[in-house]
Amino acid sequence: MSSKTSLWPSRADYALTPKTWRQDLLAGITVGIVALPLALGFGISSGAGPEAGLITAIVAGVIAAVFGGSNVQVSGPTGAMVVVLAPIVAAQGLQAVVIVTLMAGVMVLGAGLLRLGRAVSFIPWPVIEGFTMGIGVIIFLQQIPALTGPNGNVSGHTNVVVAAALSLLNADPVYLMWALGAVAVVVLCMVWLPRLHPAIPGSLIAVILASVLAALTPNPLVTIGALPRTLPMPSLPAFEWGTLTSLLMPAVAVAALAAIESLLSARVAASMANTGPYDPDRELVGQGFASLGAGLFGGMPATGAIARTAVNVRSGGRTRLSAIVHALVLLAVVMVFAAPVGFIPLAALSGVLMVTAARMVNVSIARSILRSTRADAIAFIATAIVTVSVDLIVAVMVGMVLAGIFAIRAYSAAAGVHREVLPGEPQEGDQRIALIMIDGPLFFGSADRILEDIMDTKGVSVVILRLSKLDAVDASGANSLTEVVQRLEAAGITVLIKGLREQHLELFKRIGVISALRHPNHLFGDLESAAAHARSHVLRESAG
Template identity: 70%
Template sequence: MNRTLARVRGLLPAAADYALLRRSWRGDLLAGVTVGIVALPLALGFGISSGAGAEAGIVTAIVAGVVAAVFGGSNVQVSGPTGAMVVVLAPIVASHGVGAVALVSILAGVIVLVAGAARLGRAVSFIPWPVIEGFTLGIAVIIFLQQVPSLTGPAPHGGSSTNVVIAAVASLLAADPGYLLWALGAVAVVAACMILLPKLHRAIPGSLVGIVLVTVLAALVPNPLAEIGALPRSLPAPTFPAFDPGTLGELALPALTVAALAAIESLLSARVAASLADTGPYDPDRELVGQGLASVAAGLFGGMPATGAIARTAVNVRSGARTRLAAVVHAAVLLLVVLVAAQPVGLIPLAALAGVLMVTAVRMVHLATVRSIVRSTRADALAFVITAIVTISVDLIVAVVIGMLVAGVFAIRSLSRATGVAREPLPGEAVAGDERIAIIRLDGPLFFAAADRVFDTVTALDGVSVVILRMSQLELVDATGAHVLSEIVRRLEARGVTVLIKGVREGHVVLFRTVGVLGALRHHKHLFAELPAALAHARSHIERERAASAD
């Protein structure tokens, strides 16, 4: 009971979360304001790209940002709408409408919350690095292509296709050339600001300056560019979205996909944040609980699912954040924008936000990382490429599963090659009859992938009367490997070959006894701890065999 209470308390906010606040509050305030400024265009842009709208994006950044900061497992994590979530939400909006987003957010939040309570936070460590980088590349490509329709004008484009490649190509074919030129000009201004201004000073928010500049120019010069439109001047009241059992069933699988993505991305972001600065350890289980609650809260306010945002979290840490106050301040800055600046924000051209997201997508891809993976091993390179391609063409979660399968197959293949099975020469001076004795050394892992090779090699022995199986170097042994060993003993004994086993590790004894390896031996004294004793016993068998043949 006490242990259960301790585990529950470990998943809840505590005073220790703010232990550094007395010394770091100034840095936290400055970091929170900085991240709030960076997050504004991203929240608006991701909301629009997902199909849920700019309002959903900024509501999510505010509500989820506060809840995840207070209840999450990282001291510096910044949460809100992200590009990866946009990739998953866009087809849900296309299939079920905007109204489904809030319900999916709540369902996914509950799933993530349960996963955290069940202590599944460490599961993300099982995803190989090439797979993570592969779907990061795929997400970056999708985010970039999702902006193309915002640049091509109001002409019909993309149809009902949820594939971003098809939608981007279709929108380009149907583009209004005049509108496209204006939109590309806006993108160029924003991109130039984002790339050049931080070089003058790191504290300059290039994306915000670029958006303000484009918005002012658009107000002064007549142009055809579409704008964000009216935004609410306050947060909406929390309400539970309407649904029926049929809708709930249809959204169950999408919600599971969203939950998986939210958990993966949030844990990866928290892990990255912990490596950027000494901000204290992060608790992966509590992080899932916090992100689950954040998505539930965002859904109740009409928002979208939230995750930890790697880019915003990195900005937070590099700006001096050390406690959760910074993420709370970031949400407060965004709330202030809604309360006092909703009208001017609504005048921002969509093409300007597209420019922000395009530059963000390009920055997600690190060429040095791509080169290192491609040049590492063929297996890792293949897992990376396949994951990226499937992410772009099919689905992110499917891509992760396929990438893990590919990586797993190659890992198993490599591991199976490490299984050694070889005949060794007998130690010491040769004795008459030694040619009838075979010492077989087994080393490395013995599991299902290598079992058949070991079986074929050992049972192919010919012209011997005694086989000594040396097992002291065997490492991992699974049930299949143990079963194959028992079959080897039975097959050889059935041919009249005496099998002696030397050096069974203590950790393998129970498995070998349960599966029948030890029981398959002709006599219980055929199990040895040392090779000299096993060899002496083998030679005694040969002596008896020679004596019997002489008679």
Template identity: 65%
Template sequence: MRAARALLPNLADYRTARRTWRGDLLAGLTVGVVALPLALGFGVSSGAGAEAGLVTAIVAGLVAAVFGGSNVQVSGPTGAMVVVLGPIVAAHGVGAVALVSVAAGVIVIAAGVLRLGRLVSFIPWPVIEGFTLGIAVIIFLQQVPLLTSPHGAPSGTRSSNAAIAAIQSIASADWRYLAWSVGAVAVVAAAMLLAPRVHRSLPGSLIGIVLVAVAASLLSAPLATIGALPATLPAPALPRMDAATLVSLAAPALTVAALAAIESLLSARVAASLADTGPYDPDRELVGQGLASVASGLFGGMPATGAIARTAVNIRSGGRSRLASITHAVVLLSIVLFAAGPVGRIPLAALAGVLMVTATRMVHAGTVRTIMRSTRADAVAFVATAIVTVSVDLIVAVIIGVACAGVFALRGLARSTGVHREPLTGPAAAGDEHIAVIRIDGPLFFAAADRVYETVTGLTGVSVVVLRMSKLELVDATGARVLTDIVTALERRGVTVLIKGVQPGHEELFRTVGVLGSLRHQNHLFDDLDSAIVHARSHVHRAALS
């Protein structure tokens, strides 16, 4: 019962709000203004529409703020989710988005209940950065069709791959329209770059959008706009579903759920390091984000995740409690209720400009240089993740990136396994050249097992081998089995094997797998090296007499 209560909201969530409420309200207002163009842009870019982006920012933002595991996380539509949703919309239509959102939300809730929140810590930093770089490239390329003509490339010929779709759009571009749209992007980019230099609190994206919207209206520019938006939230309803649809959307839902979990947990972890806002609960964060996606889907929105950019703005603006994230959702709701008309007249090219600048800011040249100059393993994982993200799929990219990092890590760990022949202790005796003392140290696991086997069984000219185990660290079943095979192979050749220094933590495994049972005699197991060498010399002496 206590574990279940830990995943639910409680009064302690708002313990600091009594003294931080002014800063929280101001931060919520700031984040709401920043989130508006992003919500609209991500909605349009995903293919679900600007309304879906706004609904997601409002509904999911509110639910995640109340139920999530972070005090400062701001949730809503994100670039990474847009990248995943684009192919889903292309293959199954816009109607599939709400159903995928609900299904993915249920999966994420289950992951939180099963306490899987800590698994994100197994994703290496270079993989995360490669993933981010790939997403940034895709977000940038996804805007190209919005700039080339009012409708982009013909829908029947446009590829689901962002890079190919961008090339197709340029090939069929309306060059007169392109000139207007590029000009709109330039105005938005200039506003986003210059506004913070005037004052850090100025919302450059919103200023740029307003300038473009006003100029387009005065100049009768042919720029396509968002279009009419409803002046209220849609009524909640269950998405239409049947068995066939659920089966066809099962894989996309799993992909969306995995992405939502990964991105939200990474964002919450980063947020916890930006300021003293209290710890975050990864399992509760999964439950909260899952509920947010379910709620968003019921209102016709998109799957939601924690948004690190908006979360960072929240913290920098003074947000210290959940009140800030809740305020952000209320601000967006107020815009829908009272300013839907003006918002609908925003040119799509202006939103494309916002997302292009956002994508560019996601990539930090210093971080890329650091990773590329670190180790070859990290550089390979980073590059592979980025390339696969752009060319194949986000989740596949993370899997391949983690696999690359894992392979290099295992290779490095395997190289740390030592197999050393040591001199015998005490005064030299006749026949010592026929005794080999082999010290095995470090980890003995599947990746190092063959090398250890070949090294030890390759000994020649010896009649007794003493295996020193006191420095052995990690041992898995494969490592224990290789020790059994070593003893068996040497004994088969007439070489007596003595084992010294089996650690208590390894004894049960050695007994179960057969290491100890493979010894010729139970007296061939020793606690100290001197006794083992005395016994080895007695074997050599007896062999010489015979």
């Protein structure tokens, strides 16, 4: 479908806007309110700063809404991206984030132009859920150093588990108590207020309440600090070849993550309500442009945000207008409310992110996967553990490799070799004819086993290979069948092939299955003819 659609914006994107603009407007305002504390928190957690989170939500939010492939996707900074960016900032500084953002934007844009959007469908569900759970754990652990004192991660360790443990060991007890109090206020508001009414923005009210209480009470809590009142002018960072090469692999990781998360979010949004189909290739184009725009303004890489997109759909958003309004709401905050936003305690934002992270760990989904199959459970657990302990992209690769190994193993087990009875009335000499059915897939995973099973056939003069139920065949499978024919013929056993399917004929000719037969006439379309030829061969052999 996507190969026939345009990758660029059109008037059709806003065909429903005259009918839905009121609900789109309200949905956009709602999402903007929800996005504010998340944009600030993710910017701070990444190390790029709160202004970088806001810039990304504003600039990328508008660009992705206009150029993206989903009518309701809301884009901006996300927790998964924070997990990748934090080590980059720690190792190479803030300037590296801008360069990585631009490089990743080019890569994602290129993937969209090459129409690689469908690739995300090859990632198994257990891997995606393990990846998501791991990200939730990391985001939660990332907040602990911010709660233990102004110095936070005094160890400077990049592993979140180690950094969280060391920060607790070196915590300022007084600061920790105040910070936990702010977190408690935020958690209570975010958990209980939406139960009174779903439209209540629990996170925003939580942050406001925690900020007011902090302002009225003498306390040691660190606040966000001064924020710019306008967006910076776009500019290009200084590029050096050595810097680009050192940041290439981080940029690849960021691009892969941006593509995966954006496409998953768009796919989830399309299943939540009748908001029209999404185009995965155009979504990559939009997200590529969004990261490029955010990078030029000094922001972070952008991705589709599942939580904010879900709020948009549930609030009634139906066209791209709602995502655009969400970005304009955040722009208004920067231009009008920058001063009061600067008084928000960092501990309050940590509380928001902790609740967000906890909601990413879906216990019911985890239980379902763990109860499904052993292969899926292993892929899920391994992906989650590697995500937390090593790296996000490595985790996806490990999960996919494990899932692939188990899939190949199951696929290989579907192939079988069965000896059957010859058709018609039994005749003298039938015991010297082996009718062997090969069914299922014949590929590299099953080829050697099938070869061994066939070669175990003893005491016969003729082997009929019945291939009418043979499914997919690759070069390895065809080569193994060639070897079977050659070894049987070399042992003086005549091989007949019955029921060769049309889609396999050309491959068998190229690999040498057909030429390995003693005679080209040893190909048969029906079983009766093959059996008759085999019986006549046995009679001639007996007479001789």
